[in-house]
Amino acid sequence: MKIRTQFIITMILFGMILVIFAVSATVTSQRIRKTSQQENLASNIAQGASDLSYLANDYLIYRESQQLKRWQSRFASFSNQVASLNVEKPEQQVLVRNIKANEQRLKQVFDSVASAVGNPSQDRSTALDLAFLQVSWSRMAVQSQGLVSDASRLSQLLHQQMNQLRDTRTILMYLMVGLFGLFLLASYMLTYRRILKSMATLQAGTAVIGSGNLDFKIEEKRNDEIGDLSRAFNRMTANLKDVTASKSELEKEIVERKKAEEDLRKQREWLRVTLSSIGDGVIATDTKGQVTFLNPVAVRLTGWESEEAMNQPINSVFHIVNEKAREPAVDLVSQALSEKRVVGLANDTALVTKDGWEVPIEDSAAPIMDSAGNVIGVVLVFHDVTEKRRAQARLREALEQAVWLARFPDENPSPVLRASTEGRVLYCNPASAEILGWGCEVGKSLQGPLLPFVEQAMTGAEEATQDIELGGRCYSVSVTPFPAERYVNVYGRDITERKQAEEALRQRTLELQQLTGTLEHQVQERTEDLEAANEKLKIEIDECARIESALKKSESSLRQLSMELLNAQEKERKMVAGEIHDSIGSSLSAIKFKVENVLTEVAAKSPETTAALRSVIPIVQGAIEEARRIQMNLRPSMLDDLGILATVKWFCRQFESTYSKIRISQSIEIEEHEVPGSLRTVIFRVLQEGLNNIAKHSMANMVLLSLRKTDQAIELVIQDNGQGFNLSRVRSPGGATLGLGLESMRERTELSGGSFKIEPIEGKGTTIGVSWPL
Amino acid sequence: MLRVLIVEDNRIFREAFKKGLVDYFPSMVIDEAGNADEALQKIEGGPPDLIFMDVRLPGVNGLQLTQRIRKDFPGINIAILTDYDLPEYRQAAVQYGADRFFVKNSFEWDDLEVLVQSISPGAP
Numbered sequence: 041m042k043i044r045t046q047f048i049i050t051m052i053l054f055g056m057i058l059v060i061f062a063v064s065a066t067v068t069s070q071r072i073r074k075t076s077q078q079e080n081l082a083s084n085i086a087q088g089a090s091d092l093s094y095l096a097n098d099y100l101i102y103r104e105s106q107q108l109k110r111w112q113s114r115f116a117s118f119s120n121q122v123a124s125l126n127v128e129k130p131e132q133q134v135l136v137r138n139i140k141a142n143e144q145r146l147k148q149v150f151d152s153v154a155s156a157v158g159n160p161s162q163d164r165s166t167a168l169d170l171a172f173l174q175v176s177w178s179r180m181a182v183q184s185q186g187l188v189s190d191a192s193r194l195s196q197l198l199h200q201q202m203n204q205l206r207d208t209r210t211i212l213m214y215l216m217v218g219l220f221g222l223f224l225l226a227s228y229m230l231t232y233r234r235i236l237k238s239m240a241t242l243q244a245g246t247a248v249i250g251s252g253n254l255d256f257k258i259e260e261k262r263n264d265e266i267g268d269l270s271r272a273f274n275r276m277t278a279n280l281k282d283v284t285a286s287k288s289e290l291e292k293e294i295v296e297r298k299k300a301e302e303d304l305r306k307q308r309e310w311l312r313v314t315l316s317s318i319g320d321g322v323i324a325t326d327t328k329g330q331v332t333f334l335n336p337v338a339v340r341l342t343g344w345e346s347e348e349a350m351n352q353p354i355n356s357v358f359h360i361v362n363e364k365a366r367e368p369a370v371d372l373v374s375q376a377l378s379e380k381r382v383v384g385l386a387n388d389t390a391l392v393t394k395d396g397w398e399v400p401i402e403d404s405a406a407p408i409m410d411s412a413g414n415v416i417g418v419v420l421v422f423h424d425v426t427e428k429r430r431a432q433a434r435l436r437e438a439l440e441q442a443v444w445l446a447r448f449p450d451e452n453p454s455p456v457l458r459a460s461t462e463g464r465v466l467y468c469n470p471a472s473a474e475i476l477g478w479g480c481e482v483g484k485s486l487q488g489p490l491l492p493f494v495e496q497a498m499t500g501a502e503e504a505t506q507d508i509e510l511g512g513r514c515y516s517v518s519v520t521p522f523p524a525e526r527y528v529n530v531y532g533r534d535i536t537e538r539k540q541a542e543e544a545l546r547q548r549t550l551e552l553q554q555l556t557g558t559l560e561h562q563v564q565e566r567t568e569d570l571e572a573a574n575e576k577l578k579i580e581i582d583e584c585a586r587i588e589s590a591l592k593k594s595e596s597s598l599r600q601l602s603m604e605l606l607n608a609q610e611k612e613r614k615m616v617a618g619e620i621h622d623s624i625g626s627s628l629s630a631i632k633f634k635v636e637n638v639l640t641e642v643a644a645k646s647p648e649t650t651a652a653l654r655s656v657i658p659i660v661q662g663a664i665e666e667a668r669r670i671q672m673n674l675r676p677s678m679l680d681d682l683g684i685l686a687t688v689k690w691f692c693r694q695f696e697s698t699y700s701k702i703r704i705s706q707s708i709e710i711e712e713h714e715v716p717g718s719l720r721t722v723i724f725r726v727l728q729e730g731l732n733n734i735a736k737h738s739m740a741n742m743v744l745l746s747l748r749k750t751d752q753a754i755e756l757v758i759q760d761n762g763q764g765f766n767l768s769r770v771r772s773p774g775g776a777t778l779g780l781g782l783e784s785m786r787e788r789t790e791l792s793g794g795s796f797k798i799e800p801i802e803g804k805g806t807t808i809g810v811s812w813p814l
Numbered sequence: 815m816l817r818v819l820i821v822e823d824n825r826i827f828r829e830a831f832k833k834g835l836v837d838y839f840p841s842m843v844i845d846e847a848g849n850a851d852e853a854l855q856k857i858e859g860g861p862p863d864l865i866f867m868d869v870r871l872p873g874v875n876g877l878q879l880t881q882r883i884r885k886d887f888p889g890i891n892i893a894i895l896t897d898y899d900l901p902e903y904r905q906a907a908v909q910y911g912a913d914r915f916f917v918k919n920s921f922e923w924d925d926l927e928v929l930v931q932s933i934s935p936g937a938p
Binding site: 623626629630633634637641661680 | 869898900903
């Protein structure tokens with residue numbers, strides 16, 4: 041049975057007994073109190089009886105109503121007291137009935153006395169009356185006596201009963217004290233003897249287990265809480281034993297974990313060293329784009345020290361621009377953060393270092409993600425591509441060179457080809473189509489006479505040359521084998537013409553040999569003839585030399601003559617012009633003045649004469665103009681009066697007004713005094729001739745005229761946009777007019793020490809360039 | 815009394831022109847020179863008020879002579895006489911310092927009168 045149950049049962053048992061005793065004691069006390077009341081009542085009744093006896097005597101003696109009322113009042117209380125008597129025991133009940141009976145009789149006696157005393161009859165004698173009184177008094181005395189006696193007796197009985205009850209109560213109190221002692225004793229037995237002993241056993245057992253002996257089993261025969269505890273202990277011990285068994289595994293795990301941590305630390309260190317040793321610049325940022333890491337290459341490229349770059353915005357540390365557009369480049373970090381993917385850099389990106397230098401780079405930005413896939417930053421990887429660009433440029437140049445060189449064999453007019461040792465064409469230039477026979481096609485095998493020759497060269501492993509006839513033409517083909525590379529280079533040269541020439545030569549030689557025989561005997565006589573002819577020839581050569589010398593002399597004199605002719609012509613013109621001016625011109629002017637003078641004199645006198653004279657004036661004027669025109673055409677006096685520049689200007693103006701479809705653009709870059717006087721006429725005549733030619737033959741509408749002085753020469757250029765001409769045709773009879781003009785210009789120029797050049801382009805125009813060295 | 819010098823190498827024209835001047839301006843004192851040396855000699859002898867100067871002269875021409883006279887005698891009025899009514903000649907006349915420009919065969923005597931009246935005699 042469980043200790044708890046035992047304890048509850050003990051408590052209930054003792055509690056019930058205690059309640060019973062307590063109730064009994066209480067009931068006893070109540071009975072004691074009631075008995076005491078009844079005892080007092082009985083005493084009062086005895087007293088009341090005595091009082092009633094006294095009051096009745098009093099009334100009887102004095103017979104006054106006052107005494108009557110007192111008795112009646114006292115009797116009423118006495119009667120109440122009697123009525124209140126309530127006893128239990130039979131003996132006491134008998135006494136109570138007696139008391140009640142005596143009371144009733146007393147009442148009756150007194151009432152009879154009182155009525156007798158109250159209504160005294162006439163006939164009644166005093167004597168009688170006295171007797172009556174005596175009898176009544178005696179009756180009442182008996183009754184009172186009886187009441188007192190019964191009441192006393194009752195009081196005595198009740199007192200005895202009360203004492204008995206008190207004894208009972210005392211006994212009950214003792215019993216309760218004893219019972220409490222018994223309870224304490226029982227509790228002690230239960231707690232100390234039973235529980236503590238078991239506890240001690242348990243404690244001893246735990247001490248054994250605690251010392252490490254996990255195989256010890258605590259006794260568990262009891263079926264109470266301690267038994268449960270013992271069993272729990274045993275279970276615990278068993279579990280502990282299991283746990284202890286896994287402890288070694290735990291320790292092993294701890295060792296492994298420590299090793300893993302060490303590996304992780306080593307890996308981190310390795311990673312840091314790797315990033316620091318990597319050839320590329322590496323910059324890591326957090327998600328706000330602030331720098332968290334720079335490796336040494338990044339430090340070198342950006343110019344930012346690692347410490348000062350920390351927590352700086354990435355755009356100030358890694359400042360990139362587009363080299364060509366000269367604009368800030370795309371923000372890679374933001375892009376990588378927002379798109380959560382690797383972002384490559386655009387071409388032509390340059391990094392602007394802290395000092396403002398620009399370094400061309402290539403880079404990419406990748407988001408850094410944790411194991412949950414959250415972006416925790418960005419890593420930028422970039423490298424300097426200056427060298428790469430240079431290398432690319434060199435490569436490009438080399439490629440261009442290679443392409444350029446590759447054209448070289450294609451442009452070769454002679455056949456060049458390369459064939460494998462098996463006779464398959466690896467390369468052939470366009471010219472080799474002819475010797476291949478089937479066009480120029482790579483991959484096909486060589487055919488015809490070329491193949492055995494190539495094979496022969498290959499087996500011989502040395503260069504071989506051979507003449508091969510192909511498609512009616514003859515080629516000198518040389519084959520250079522490259523056995524290590526397993527191919528041959530074939531170089532061909534068309535020698536058909538040479539062959540033909542050789543053949544012809546051979547034929548000739550043959551003929552010659554045939555002829556030699558006939559010749560030999562002819563030689564003799566021929567030699568003689570030749571000698572004679574030789575002599576004759578010598579004479580002729582001498583004659584030729586003499587003629588040549590004479591011709592040279594004549595040419596020189598012709599040249600001299602030509603110059604003189606030109607000078608004479610010019611001189612003549614000048615003279616004729618002067619004559620016209622001085623004689624005809626002046627005479628006409630004089631006539632005009634004369635007529636005008638006469639006119640003023642005769643104006644008033646003779647109107648007819650005036651009219652006639654007036655009509656003469658325009659005629660004279662016309663003659664003067666004509667004379668002047670002739671004179672100017674012969675040789676413009678302006679050339680002498682004002683110089684070449686004014687004359688050029690005048691002549692061009694006149695030319696433009698004559699040939700209204702032709703415009704002249706003049707470019708004069710020389711001062712008048714810089715033109716030697718001897719050249720004035722030549723320049724004018726060349727210009728005159730040139731422009732007249734243009735007007736007559738060129739169909740041009742634009743002439744560019746340039747007269748300028750350079751450091752070494754005076755240059756005159758006349759250029760037109762006309763139809764041009766063929767210089768060779770000019771020399772033919774059809775182009776005589778033009779030819780004569782050109783020759784005249786050339787002659788004038790050359791005679792004045794200048795050089796004359798004409799560049800006609802058919803359909804485009806003509807340029808005449810004249811230059812006089814200073 | 816206006817003193818005039820005609821510098822002209824052609825005798826026929828010189829005399830015809832002189833005759834014309836005399837007829838138009840009877841009070842005019844007219845002298846003549848056939849070339850530059852003669853002209854300079856006459857001017858140094860007594861500067862005229864007005865010179866009619868032909869362009870074409872033997873040796874130093876009229877324009878060069880004008881330039882020289884202009885330098886030594888800035889007060890003398892010089893009118894260029896020429897056959898050619900061409901801008902090149904007018905421009906040259908101005909350039910060499912002449913005051914007037916007359917075309918020999920087409921000037922109006924009235925224009926000459928305006929010129930003569932504008933010159934006060936004995937100014938230099």
